Amino acid sequence: MAIENVYNKNSLKKVAEKAGVSIATVSRVINNSPNVNPETRIRIEKIVKDLKYTPNRVAKRLRNRNASGNLLGVLIPDIQNPFYIEVLRGIEDVAYKKKYALIVCNFSQDETKEKLYLDILQSESVDGLIAAPTHEHDQKVINVVKTGLPIVCVDRGLVDADVDVVLVDNRKGAFTAVDYLAKKGYKRIAYISGIPNLPSSRERELGYRDALDANSLPAYDELIRYGDSRHDSGVKLCDELLNLSKPPDAIFTGNNLITLGALETIHKKGLKIPDDVAIIGFDDMYWSISLNPPLTAVRQPAYEIGKCAAEQLISRITNPDRPTSNMILKTELMIRNSC
């Protein structure tokens, strides 16, 4: 038989009663407001401690509609992608330091879900939002921006909205990778793209083409394949590529999930990396080095992206009139043994 140990509901009222004082005074003590008698303050502080009183965050948010609820929303396109996990870690670390909690919503690239979560987040009166929109014209996110809610976009910008953005120099990152491949002597370099209407995918393709150009290599249409940024399309597209009558001698994969998929195919075919086919991936993973052979990859500073985004967001929350900023972080080529 369960002891019906009903809620631990202590409130300003409880504390106030015990202290023989009004709730307003207790509230002032809690919030370190001025104009409260030092003795009263000490007395109340003791009672607060004894009662283990903690303010109710829900009431707080209801009262202060758009501030100091200490709650941030995070809207992520794909939680299975280690990149976003790293971003999330970055966000979380700074949020924790600044006493913010996070509502994390993963919409799995599903726009209906994205919409629902955006509604929920607003309805929860979050103080601000970090989001990776589905694409640069994501009207759903734009609408929220218009609402005045502080927002920072990561990984993908927004084209018709004035909003803080933190991303990476995708074009240059891709260039570096493909240029490295070309300089190593690979001639038929393929590109497996993620969702093509993602700005990042397009930028990476541009970088890929730049590098081909710079090395006087032709760009064969058949060597460029467009997928959906997920593992399965890496498997499938890589398979198509390797079944070509003239297959590529190197593959540049558009993100980490695609890389993993491509690796699956390559191993399944019993091909040797890098002798039969070389591979270089966009997105590094902390265990890229555990792969065999260790993977050469373009490292996005995912953790830093999250960290910067959270800092930007909190700064905007406390100072809403600051002009918006674009942060473009640098990538780094992690040279290992897959090419």
Next chain:
Amino acid sequence: MAIENVYNKNSLKKVAEKAGVSIATVSRVINNSPNVNPETRIRIEKIVKDLKYTPNRVAKRLRNRNASGNLLGVLIPDIQNPFYIEVLRGIEDVAYKKKYALIVCNFSQDETKEKLYLDILQSESVDGLIAAPTHEHDQKVINVVKTGLPIVCVDRGLVDADVDVVLVDNRKGAFTAVDYLAKKGYKRIAYISGIPNLPSSRERELGYRDALDANSLPAYDELIRYGDSRHDSGVKLCDELLNLSKPPDAIFTGNNLITLGALETIHKKGLKIPDDVAIIGFDDMYWSISLNPPLTAVRQPAYEIGKCAAEQLISRITNPDRPTSNMILKTELMIRNSC
């Protein structure tokens, strides 16, 4: 100059005014309560739609302290561990279907952080909580259980609290793996354990010893190493093992992060899997097959764990007096080429 497009704050009141009706009636329409005139209902529904009214979840939660806030808390020990990501996906999928939002808190094995997040979660009046306690005597979680908040524990139980639990048959899973190794003829089988005071780590060790026994293999102390369940300790402990004067011919790794770490070491040493050393991991990953060689591993049904946990939780929320249950899910040996 920003258009100060202040909040999209529509409320019952707004709708009520427009409809020339009291907020109570609107509320009844929103909640499909009976006893409202069909015509009124239709009229109000139209206005709700026009105004794009959505109920304020915060006010709702404040009002209904312990029910129908449609918010669940999730407390995760390590968001870098793909296992928990899969669990989270399972949770999220059912939460989404039942219109629950999630506050996800990752405490990175840090008990201070765990405490803070537990406080926050309670303060946010979540309807229920899914948690993986730091260990089976986790007093912080036990205290919350005592509070009456619906809780489901995943991956790890709680010893002095009557609480729903969803976990996996760790002992049997480990047995299967090590038994497979033994039957394949490996004689010196090592075990790299995660945090030793985690029930799951201990259970897995038990299974490991069972299998050694069952195959009349001696258990060498030097072949059992205890770490902290993370990548780095996999790297280090595997290195120690391989530097032994009589190194193991096979390694059973206690979780996926450790596996990845061990692989790093093995590759760094230029050892060939499985000829020089075989490896079998606890925890499968969707890209285990992308490894070279594809990894043989004990698959925990992580997604299902999350799914079950969320279902259990929601069932408990709607029916708090149901007796608690222990769900023990089966593992599966995914045989590939690493041993």
Next chain:
DNA sequence: TATTGCAATAAAAACGTTTACATATTTAAA
């Protein structure tokens, strides 16, 4: 002494809901 100003506190309103209770209207039963 009367007036002002300040410090400390209390009172009350507001945030957006749900719901118990009250009221008014309609319908059914006697």
Next chain:
DNA sequence: TTTAAATATGTAAACGTTTTTATTGCAATA
């Protein structure tokens, strides 16, 4: 026709805060 019950709606309280406004007591000034 009267009464009772059912239906439809309104009123107001409550959830736990923060904050504006009001009140009190007291010291300082004129």
